[in-house]
Amino acid sequence: MHSHDETDDENVYDALASADDDGRWAFGTGFDAGTAEIDAPVPEGVDRDDLATYCLMLADDALVASQRLAGWTTKAPELEEEVALANIALDLLGQARVLLARAGHLGAAEPFRVGPQDDEDVLAYFRDDRAFRNVTLVEIDLGDFAQTVAWILVLASWRLALLQRLTGSRDPVLAAVAGKAVKELTYHRDYAAQWVLRLGDGTPLSHARMQAGLEAVWPFVEELFTAHAVERRLVDAGVAVDPTELRGEVEAVLDQVLPAATLTRPDRAAVGLVGGRGGRDGVHTEALGPVLAVMQSLARAHPEATW
Amino acid sequence: MVTSALTDARTAAESVVDPEMPMLTLADLGVLRGVETGADGTVVVTLTPTYSGCPALDEMRHDLRCALTDAGYDKVDVRTTFSPPWSTDWISDDGRRKLAEAGVAPPDRLGPRPASGPVPLTLHAPSRVVACPQCGAVDTEETSRFGPTACTALRRCRSCGEPFEHVKEI
Incomplete structure (x- = not known):
């Protein structure tokens, strides 16, 4: 056990390195998150692989969305918006970390496993794109600021509806993450709704760009309401939420925001599944690879590096 | 009287200050959920984060370990622990006073919230009255819902012109 003495705090790097008896892994957390709920037993009658896969799905949605939003850092139109987008990204990253830790603890199912003892960092940095189980909405290029706020509005409305229902999950980790995330997502949705309103009901130029941003996001909405076999099995077990049930609540939000913002509901075909398989099966758009390259390349170039 | 070098573990843990809002102790902030001493002398401290991605959590963990x-x-x-989720209602009265004294507007108390039904969307900024911690005027405006830490929003006082942080209600 590390024994603290006065000299620790005199050297900031020593203090950091001694925080948990060892150095921190340079590109991740490198420490045991120590979350009390993580090692909760698998609820009775629930398939362990299914639960791990479901945790990965919800984690990957948040992780990839967070990485996309982080791309606005240093590039947002105003400092306040940069801070807001980074804050939203940080909340999503926090949600992802606990879910990845839970998936790793359960032992992510093949073919999504990297090694026998995957922690959150291994799952984030060393899985290839086909092993990511996020919906394709979160991986697409965010375009301009208008498209980004349209994307946040859809994503936050859907995830809020999903996680609010998940607070009643029989899995204590999912219930705990959801209970925390609901408050955060409410802020994200409010932020996006207010910008969609402001830009949509603004100048002719802002209106046109807001409508175009909504059109660009629209083909990826339908997948949000498509249930995967893992989800269906876990719904029956009282663990997961049926995404087909979320459509009404998300559409009610859009029906509230779009007319107020003088925007027209897009009429665009959904991006189809490939042979019945989509993001939840690891079948992604070409946009995911570059996002993961930015997120993973440094950790892969210097595996096990500490500071 | 038994003399002991050991300060009470709870007192030691409760005196640790928040890394981002150092006017508050972790006890004032309401993130300290429990301090227990096991039979083998291990002190188990239970913390709850303010936000899922709170970047200060690891510093809190380090500071607690050092203090103990x-x-x-x-x-x-x-x-x-994530459950039950932290709410600004957990900030103590003492903590609210210390925030205001440091120029940070404390959060309102939210009280119990309805347990079910969709979370309503408010399209216009809520007309919450937040008094300026500098001059006390209530004529203040929100400049950004997201501030320099996950817990705070940015506001400006229209009366004295000073910008200030507000611990936003969750």
């Missing part, structure tokens, strides 16, 4: 080590406890285990 200094107080004579060699074995310290700091755990994190």
Whole structure:
């Protein structure tokens, strides 16, 4: 056990390195998150692989969305918006970390496993794109600021509806993450709704760009309401939420925001599944690879590096 | 009287200050969920984060471990729990006073919230009255819902012109 003495705090790097008896892994957390709920037993009658896969799905949605939003850092139109987008990204990253830790603890199912003892960092940095189980909405290029706020509005409305229902999950980790995330997502949705309103009901130029941003996001909405076999099995077990049930609540939000913002509901075909398989099966758009390259390349170039 | 080098573990843990809002102790902030001493002398401290991605959590863990080590406890285990989720209602009255004294507007108390039904969307900024911590005027405006830390929003006082942070209600 590390024994603290006065000299620790005199050297900031020593203090950091001694925080948990060892150095921190340079590109991740490198420490045991120590979350009390993580090692909760698998609820009775629930398939362990299914639960791990479901945790990965919800984690990957948040992780990839967070990485996309982080791309606005240093590039947002105003400092306040940069801070807001980074804050939203940080909340999503926090949600992802606990879910990845839970998936790793359960032992992510093949073919999504990297090694026998995957922690959150291994799952984030060393899985290839086909092993990511996020919906394709979160991986697409965010375009301009208008498209980004349209994307946040859809994503936050859907995830809020999903996680609010998940607070009643029989899995204590999912219930705990959801209970925390609901408050955060409410802020994200409010932020996006207010910008969609402001830009949509603004100048002719802002209106046109807001409508175009909504059109660009629209083909990826339908997948949000498509249930995967893992989800269906876990719904029956009282663990997961049926995404087909979320459509009404998300559409009610859009029906509230779009007319107020003088925007027209897009009429665009959904991006189809490939042979019945989509993001939840690891079948992604070409946009995911570059996002993961930015997120993973440094950790892969210097595996096990500490500071 | 038994003399002991050990300060009470709870007192030591409760005196640790928040890394981002150092006018508050972790006890004032309401993130300290429990301090227990096990039979083998291990002190188990349970923390809850304010936000899922709170970047200060690891610093809190480090500061708690140091404070307890200094107080004579060699074995310290700091755990994190997400349930029940933290709410600004957990900030103590003392904590609210300290925030205001430091120029940060404290959050309103939200009280119990409805347990079911969709979360309503408010399209216009809520007309919450937040008094300026500098001059006390209530004529203030929100400049950004998201501030320099996850817990705060940015506001400006229209009366004295000063910008200030507000611990936003969750």
